[in-house]
Amino acid sequence: MTEYAIQPVPPMSIRFDAGAATLSPEGPTLTRRMSDLEGLFRDGDAWRTAVADGDPVVYSVVSSPVPELDRELPQSITTIEAGSTGGEFWMTKGHQHPNHQGEIYLGVAGVGGLLMFDGTDTRWLDMAPGVIGYIPPGWAHRSVNVGDAPYSFLAVYPGGAGHDYGWVLEHGMGRRVLADAAGGHRFVDCRTGEPA
Ligand code: M6P
């Protein structure tokens, strides 16, 4: 992978190709495999089996060259592959912004959802191409692919927002998103496992 210096960029145009789910020019890219999602799936045995059985790529994040620096506005496209592990749809790790800054997502391809949790309340937004999902300050956020094709979305966020993954490991996201018998999705409460 090319190393990119974290430095300001001049005014620039960035080509957004919705069909290919790419940004050009491209900055850092990130690939998350199943082994990177330790402790997140309800069914730890199913997670371990998936890691041992090829450790598939669950999602990737391509960014523009705009750096993650305070007052900048970086953008990235995340693509979550279609799949489920132990009946739980593939998802991003999810994170909280330490300084509680907001963020916007725009659905680009496929069908998914935006799960948000503020430590008390849980919200779900259905996401599809053309839908903007707004993440207010203080809401941890995770994206989930509930379809049978890759789900892609564009994110625009404050460069100083940061990513607190420990918050999600500690608090959860309130709900889990499981496959239902009819080919759709259903929610269960993280703590009780009851329908939510
Ligand atoms: C979006 C943005 C990124 C984030 C990515 C993957 O593109 O919110 O900041 O990194 O999704 O999500 P996560 O960091 O939770 O794995």
Ligand code: ZN
């Ligand atoms: Zn974020």
